[in-house]
Amino acid sequence: MDSLPRGPRLAPLLEEDVFVGLQRTADWLLQGIEQLLKTQGLSQAQYNVLRILRGAGPRGLSCREIGERMITRDPDMTRLLDRMEERGLVARERQQIDRRVVTTRVTPAGLKLLKSLDHPVREYHRRRFRHIAGARLKTLAVLLEEARKREPG
């Protein structure tokens, strides 16, 4: 975060290093993915929704469920889905049993778009991590999961 050390300042903290490293690395990877998705006019959030809905299958999901599964929180699922519905990537339907809930499903057009991205996205990820040995990558995955599994307190 800071650059040139100058004047009396706090000693660097390992935890802060990790925080900064995480933000930087996440941003670096995201930039590339967004560039790739932009060729199809998708944002990372929209792509994420499409993958979540594909994973959920024909039963679909409510707004809340989609929100819970998102990689990064989106505070306005409604309008995110609005745009995707306008483009015909998803379809929405109000539930009859519980009329508060709106079920969203991915459309064939959405699935087709997703499919066209599967290979490029996989290749992108592979390339980005090609220089790291498999075992180290596995360690990284484990450590990241461990980081988020904090007991309350």
Next chain:
Amino acid sequence: MDSLPRGPRLAPLLEEDVFVGLQRTADWLLQGIEQLLKTQGLSQAQYNVLRILRGAGPRGLSCREIGERMITRDPDMTRLLDRMEERGLVARERQQIDRRVVTTRVTPAGLKLLKSLDHPVREYHRRRFRHIAGARLKTLAVLLEEARKREPG
């Protein structure tokens, strides 16, 4: 990214796991920090700028230099600094030698605000990683740096 496995789909890729884990962890940590910064009306980007300028000292930095040091890229440094200048957190001055360049410095008010955040921010980071042993944290920091050091190609 996906949730329930359903229907014929691609096998999960370790690289994708790492990508998702990184985004999730980064977002999780950022949420907390932003909540903390919000009590002082600062965004992460603004806080980042303040710390960069404090690190640079009284000589100040140009827009471009600030941008280069940012944790996450901001495509519009001008207006980010505009808002901070309005609040009196930074001061700007056009250079006489090279009149294209605008030098920005943190003001005493900015330094004071920063100082009031030093302790809470450090405590936040400490708490978030308290459950991970120091050696593992160090490994994480190293792996994150290694991930970003990719040779071109």
Next chain:
DNA sequence: TGCCAATATTCGTTATGACGATTATCCTGC
């Protein structure tokens, strides 16, 4: 039943992000 808290989603508004185009200034080679 009818009221009230809880839940799910939507909407109004303001701030910030993204992307290009533009302006001002400098530097290089002739």
Next chain:
DNA sequence: GCAGGATAATCGTCATAACGAATATTGGCA
């Protein structure tokens, strides 16, 4: 010294994010 390209910053515009407040519906309980 000057034309043309490079660099630094700014600005116009539109899209999206953030934050609350509002609406609709349900379920529990007196």
